[in-house]
Amino acid sequence: GAVVSQHPSRVICKSGTSVKIECRSLDFQATTMFWYRQFPKKSLMLMATSNEGSKATYEQGVEKDKFLINHASLTLSTLTVTSAHPEDSSFYICSARTGGGDTDTQYFGPGTRLTVL
């Protein structure tokens, strides 16, 4: 089946630094990619939706200047957490959707665990 990868799988950084997380669809072209944040034993919180070549659509309450999303190609989207603070520590998950309409399928990445000291 389709595979979505994320890199890095885990990262520890100091407060105030920026961290970039990559999301790649390995064997298909993703028309749309999603970025989620997972809280322990909670639902995945959708942060933003990105379409290749256009600006990302952010959910209410998500700071677009803090969480920069770039969807440069049909196989790669990046999330940059700028000036990270301890409260940004979380598990970030991306997903990629292929196709369109009723036939589209969403594939999830393995997640990236961010710890901000």
Place this chain on the structure above:
Amino acid sequence: GQNIDQPTEMTATEGAIVQINCTYQTSGFNGLFWYQQHAGEAPTFLSYNVLDGLEEKGRFSSFLSRSKGYSYLLLKELQMKDSASYLCAVMDSNYQLIWGAGTKLIIKP
């Protein structure tokens, strides 16, 4: 390799009971999650099992057998709003999530 298997699609009748199975082969195990996802929406957390046995939460129950690499999600008294995709995901020894492809559940009146 790591693998999660669940049926692609299931159909059930309103008011009935349905069981969605999930089998897994992963490098290590740090818990199994079930999520519900309605079309166009973010997945909603349903359950987390890390020990063997059955966990009941209202109409939904989740069962885990680590020795068999097997889990199921049991939905009782089905309602039309339960029509959705149900995702099984296992957290491996590196705390990475391995996702199943999801089971599309269709509820008929």
